[in-house]
Amino acid sequence: MLLTWKRAFLAGIVLGILGIVVLVTGVVPVKASSGHWQITRWFLDFASDRSVSFHSRGTQPPEDGERRDVRLGEEIFQTNCRFCHGLPGKEQPPVARGMTPTPPRLDRSLLEKEPRELHYIVQHGIKFAGMPAWPVPARGDEVWPVVAYLRKSLEEDRETFRAERTESDLAAITKLPVLQACIDCHGVDGASRVGKQVPQLTGQAEGYLRQSLLAFRSSERFSGVMMPVSHDLTNQEIDALSKHYHEATWNDVRTRVDDDVADQATIERGRELATVGDRGRKIPSCQKCHGPQAENRRDDYPNLAGQSKWYLQQQLELFEKRSRGGARTARLMHTIADKLSKRDRSDLAAFYASLQTPAQPSEH
Secondary structure, eight states, rough: OOHHHHHHHHHHHHHHHHHHHHHTTTTTTGGGGGOOOHHHHHHHHHHHHHHHHHHTOOOOOSSOOOGGGHHHHHHHHHHHHHHHHHHHHHTOHHHHTTSOOOOOOSSGGGGGGGGHHHHHHHHOBTTTBBOOOOTTTTTTGGGGGHHHHHHHHHHHHOOOOOOOHHHHHHHHHHHSGGGGGTTTHHTTTTTSSEEETTTOOOOOOHHHHHHHHHHTTTTBBTTTTHHHHHTTTTHHHHHHHHHHHHHHOOOOOOOOSSOOOOOOOHHHHHHHHHHBBBBTTTTTOSHHOOOSSTOOOOOOOOOOOOOOOOHHHHHHHHHHOOOSSSSSSGHHHHHHHOOOOHHHHHHHHHHTTTTTOOOOTTOO
């Protein structure tokens, strides 16, 4: 028995020495061109699938389908994902095919995964696979549109859901090239093209728009959608975009972004809270900072009129969870959001959604 233990100990020493020699000499190739062995690939794929299935348990897609808006999901995918994966159902870019491991093809086999599993992969990424996590961990809500886009495009075998750019779009980009980064979601006129999750920028204060873009660029305001877009913007480009959308007016007649029509009682409760506040709960009125019809209102606060009810309610929830971020002035909202009930948030959002946006024609 003692001899057996000695042999095992010596074998362990020999293996350890060999391991150190391999590590120090660099004899084992790490080149991507050789790929993985078949058994290595199987083991990694199996372990990854089981881990995703286990850790995504309990994740539920949002009940509100608009939170998974397909058009918005496509814009996010085009900005962040297509360079490695290509378009769903299509061949991958040549450079991505040379990666080890190779990013998986987005074909119909992806539909075998549950939405919660796709959400987990996009939000958290995959170790040892080159799949990065969502840029802002606190904003898992932004991932659902990507999941919706992947599933919808594969179910319908569609290459794209994007609306083609009009002649006025192309003319605006020619005049102000930096609009290329904004136009597919915000349009030329600042009116959301992709649903309730994207705010209306039409006529917002120039100071607020500039402050927001700077906060997105520095990651002080949390968004995995806006941070990558604003990362490369120069100060001059931020100034130009802020001025453009501040001066913008709606170009054509379109339906309201918000389809959730609140009853009048809800709107009136929101109006009372917005204009008077609640002294008993130490909730100040919203009007002085956010309008409507506030005199001497600072231009580094947003005008909330005409935003979608969903968007406004979501922003208040993010403030309460400390998941929104923003410039210094945004932190003033934390203590206020803490005092608002779910009904308060719904009432305030309904009231402001019922109003006209800045620079919105009266017939809308």
